[in-house]
Amino acid sequence: MKNKSHIKKKFALVCSFLFLICSQALAGQKIHTVFFEGEENELHVYRINGTKPGKTLLIIGGIQGDEPGGFLAADFYADFMLEKGNLIVVPRANFPSILKKGRKINQDMNRKFLDDNISNYEARVVNVLKKLICESDSFLNLHEGSGIYSDKWENKNKNPNRFGQSIITDDSILKRGDLGEDIYLEEMAQKVIEKINQHIENKDLFFHFNNHKTNHPDSIHKEQLRSATYYAYHICKIPAFGIESAKFLPLEQKVRQHIYAINAFMEILDIIPQTPGIDLEKPEMQYMIxxxxxxxxxxxxxxxxxxxxxxxxxxxxxxxxxxxxxxxxxxxxxxxxxxxxxxxxxxxxxxxxxxxxxxxxxxxxxxxxxxxxxxxxxxxDSSDTPTLRYKLRINGQLKIVNNYEHVKIHRGDKLVIEDILAGSVDPSKYIVNFKGFVGNHQNNSGEDRGYVIDTAKGVLMERYSLNKKGRHYYVLTTLRGKKVGKIFIDIQPYAS
Ligand SMILES: [Zn+2]
Structure with missing residues (x-):
């Protein structure tokens, strides 16, 4: 396992830019962890922590690769930012099966949560998922189901054996014993179903509550004893729900239904999103074309x-x-x-x-x-400029100057510090400051590259010159606040 820890300290940039003092701890972070990196079954886990503490909801998509409605919905939440509470998002639990657009590779991953001693990549992924489930306060397993679930037999595509358009639990109540109060799973699911159905016009496509009564003697879904939600229910004792969009619906509708469901569960759990999310990561260019x-x-x-x-x-x-x-x-x-x-x-x-x-x-x-x-x-990648040099233009003529060198110019010459040549360090990281000249009056960062510096009398600020006589100036180069170089600009009287 490798922890990439893309911890984004939000507001850090804002702080430095507005010159605010941000003394309190910078809360709100995102941690991206990659399990089995480089293997076909690479597993990406996103932990999004809100600025305020709260409940943790685990969202798993793609445990079966032919159910894109689920994993594409989960994907959106990997980029979420939260005001309160936490999300753990696993958008693609079974990546090989997604690539194959199949339900499974070796074994159905959602029937691997009861140990079967068969070791394969599915078992290794499931071991990670089990830990994530027990770490969470609630768990949503996003699926697509065939047909439409109905508590009565209507026809072969709409009956109690079907899964589509339902929220599934393993029982109506989760009894937690010593762990705390009982949790009314059916009640939670019904609240969410009501919210989803507000967005569905055709009553035949309404969501329904689907209680698998997994461990009851008369359960018609004994196979669910091996599922992720039953593991959550039975072992971790957390409320867990299977969200099933009907397979035959258009993809966008399936994704939307999952999003309505996730949003409704977040609301019940008092997990509050930032809208829009603020993520002020430090800008970094990767390449140019x-x-x-x-x-x-x-x-x-x-x-x-x-x-x-x-x-x-x-x-x-x-x-x-x-x-x-x-x-x-x-x-x-x-x-x-x-x-x-x-x-x-x-x-x-x-x-x-x-x-x-x-x-x-x-x-x-x-x-x-x-x-x-x-x-x-x-x-x-190589550079033949190991030391700092300056690229100047004096009245349009190029001149390369070494660090600490004196540059003789005449009063009235137009000087441009075009750039610095800095070897392996990015020249844009430096600040090159002509002391006594202000390039940008609106935002005097001290950076004076690119400006035309007119050395005619009255333009430069003499108090910055040696002995304040207006003859000898210098250009100071700093890197992250540290002085790294200097050149001297000696101005001689007007050329005759
Ligand atoms: Zn499924």
């Missing part, structure tokens, strides 16, 4: 370098990040002011492409002009 001279696009991952020839035309088609919206790219020193996505640009100098999600910088890739002619598009 770039074509060169209209070739088939290539994938360039974060911090990788694409070798091209001088004069090549590039086009960034898309970027893939942990967000879908608010994404843009900036080809440093070229193109539009704000966004160069899909724009064809001729590249004459090595440069960097910076990805952004809204105003957050979220990753870079590099375009390297090779001195030899490049015949084939190659993407590499």
């Amino acid at each position: 770039i074509s060169v001279n209209d070739s088939i696009p290539v994938v360039v991952e974060k911090m990788q370098r694409l070798k091209i020839n001088k004069g090549d035309t590039i086009q960034i088609h898309n970027i893939v990040a942990n967000y879908e919206r608010g994404l843009s790219v900036d080809v440093i020193g070229l193109g539009n002011q704000f966004n160069d996505m899909k724009k064809k640009l001729i590249i004459n100098e090595s440069t960097r492409i910076e990805a952004k999600k809204d105003f957050y910088k979220c990753g870079s890739v590099f375009l390297d002009i090779d001195s030899k002619s490049v015949r084939q598009l190659t993407v590499t």
Whole structure:
């Protein structure tokens, strides 16, 4: 088992952005755990904890792979955020059977909860599910059933042996003995059924309560002694329900019915969703899709370098990040002011492409002009710039400057700190600050790359210069608040 612990500390970004002091514990997290990683029966478990404590509801979908109404509904809840209470979501309990669109592979997984000493992947998955069931306060097993359940025989597709359009329990009451009060399963199910039926126009398709009376001597569903809900009922002593959409219905309707059922159970258990859920994960670009001279696009991952020839035309088609919206790219020193996505640009100098999600910088890739002619598009990870250097443009002329070097310019020159070259660290992670110049007056983050710095008298703030004489300035580079470099800008009198 590997715990990926995608714990998202919500509001952390908001806090730092609004300069608020968020002293209280950051509640509300999502933990994604992968069991049997890399195996065919990989099992994904999502634990969603609300900001306020409460009951835990377990939702299992896809225990039989040919019942998509259940597992597609469960899938939505894996992305939920909660205000109160907790969810444990297993959208695809039996992934191999889903891939095969079959009920089972070796054995019916929902008949494996009573030990049968047959060891297979189903048994291993069931062992995990058993633990999750006993950890929860309530459990929903999402299914599709054949025909329509009815307590009276109506016809061969609508009778007491059918499962569709019903909520199934193993008995009407769960007696808990020492564990606490008895739980009225039938009453809970009836409340939920009433809510689902409000959304169903055709009375013939109404949901009904279906008591399997699993351990009664006269039960017609003895096979359910081996089911997940009976395990929950009998061993963990928690209220457990099988939700059955009728197989023959359109997929969307089946999914919706499950969603109505889950929402109604959440309401009964006082588990309150966030609507919409706030999940401010740190934006991270994964890769860019770039074509060169209209070739088939290539994938360039974060911090990788694409070798091209001088004069090549590039086009960034898309970027893939942990967000879908608010994404843009900036080809440093070229193109539009704000966004160069899909724009064809001729590249004459090595440069960097910076990805952004809204105003957050979220990753870079590099375009390297090779001195030899490049015949084939190659993407590499290596960088020949181990130390910090600065890419300046003085009156339009490119100048590469080493860290701690002095740059002599004349009063009136126009200086642009176009970028830094920083080796293995993403240049967008740095702040490059010309002391005595403010690039963005609305939001002075200190970042001064990309602005035209006019050194004419009266533009720079002299109090930031050496001896306040307005002649010697410096550019300070920091990485996560730590000073990592500096260059000196020496301004000489107007050129004659
Ligand atoms: Zn089923």
